[in-house]
Amino acid sequence: MSSSTDSPTLTTETTQLSPQPDTETAKPTKKITLKSSDNQIFEVEESVAMEFATVKSFFEDSPSTDTVPLPNVTAKPLSQVIEFCKEQIKFKANPDEAQKKKYNAEFVTEKSDKDLVDMIPVANYLEIKDLLDVLNQAVADRIENKSVEYVRSFFGIDNDFTAEEEAALRREHAWAYEGVDED
Amino acid sequence: MTDYLLEVVMQEILLRLPIESLIKCTSVCMSWYSLVSSTAFISIRSISLDKDDPFYLTSHLLKRGRRTLLSLEPVFVCFGMQSIIHCFVQTSFSSEQIHRQLLVDLVLRGKQLTLLVPLWKVWCYLTKQMQQVMEMIQMLWNSDTD
Known part of the structure; x- marks a missing residue:
């Protein structure tokens, strides 16, 4: 019991996550280069890149490529997604459900609302199911029982109902609008 | 303003909400209303x-x-x-x-x-x-x- 209280290791390796210059340094394990839509270069270990189903199938289709362009993905969410996948690889090698759960919980807790919302399309595009599950649940937890206005601003959604339409909806299901959690 | 999340992803999120929250979400915007009131959604969520x-x-x-x-x-x-x-x-x-x-x-x-x-x-x-x-x-x- 006591041995499992250490927080997940997020220490030295995170430095590798920052965008690196386009120069290759020799490393023992095979690296794969990912290029974000804002032209940032990420070098990740092959095992990490293969967690991204989209990248994996890209390599299966064109094995000779050295750089995978990710036109729909910007650098910041991509770096966070890579961070997550690196940890998941460790849990794959060394299964520890309790630690994994703890890591996943901490991973989302420390993220801002915007970070979470920005990561979701990335996880979806790269087809990282575990991460998508974690993110979807985290977002659901954050909007649960919140006011309509809060949910709109959370996702940056414009209200396209007329005032009358919205009032009618609220009247119709008034019981569901009684009492919301504080923002 | 962030882009709206894909409908399929949004559905995954909404499915995790309790019913009360879900009904509130129908008045967020028209597309959410259509999503939650769709037959597919209702059959999943009852x-x-x-x-x-x-x-x-x-x-x-x-x-x-x-x-x-x-x-x-x-x-x-x-x-x-x-x-x-x-x-x-x-x-x-x-x-x-x-x-x-x-x-x-x-x-x-x-x-x-x-x-x-x-x-x-x-x-x-x-x-x-x-x-x-x-x-x-x-x-x-x-x-x-x-």
Whole structure:
């Protein structure tokens, strides 16, 4: 019991996550280069890149490529997604459900609302199911029982109902609008 | 403004909300309204926005029964013994200290009691309460048909 209280290791390796210059340094394990839509270069270990189903199938289709362009993905969410996948690889090698759960919980807790919302399309595009599950649940937890206005601003959604339409909806299901959690 | 999330992703998020929150979400914007009121969504989540639909009634009952086990009586009155019984159970994820609603559809067909579990990981949370509900239903079912 006591041995499992250490927080997940997020220490030295995170430095590798920052965008690196386009120069290759020799490393023992095979690296794969990912290029974000804002032209940032990420070098990740092959095992990490293969967690991204989209990248994996890209390599299966064109094995000779050295750089995978990710036109729909910007650098910041991509770096966070890579961070997550690196940890998941460790849990794959060394299964520890309790630690994994703890890591996943901490991973989302420390993220801002915007970070979470920005990561979701990335996880979806790269087809990282575990991460998508974690993110979807985290977002659901954050909007649960919140006011309509809060949910709109959370996702940056414009209200396209007329005032009358919205009032009618609220009247119709008034019981569901009684009492919301504080923002 | 962030881009709207893909509908398919948004659906995944909305499916994780309790019914009360879900109904609030229908007035966020038109596309969410269409999403939640779509047939596909309703069949997954077993709710209805149509007041004439029995599913609407049960979602309303759920709200009134917050954090308590609902009396099955109104549901029996509503559907009769021969038809589908929806039983809403509130339980808590004690480990995460998050209260969450579990929706369990209990379907009685013939004498067969089938537990239909929606997409959630309900099995893990099959609590003592739940067992009591099942026993109660079995008891009522048996007394009705004997």
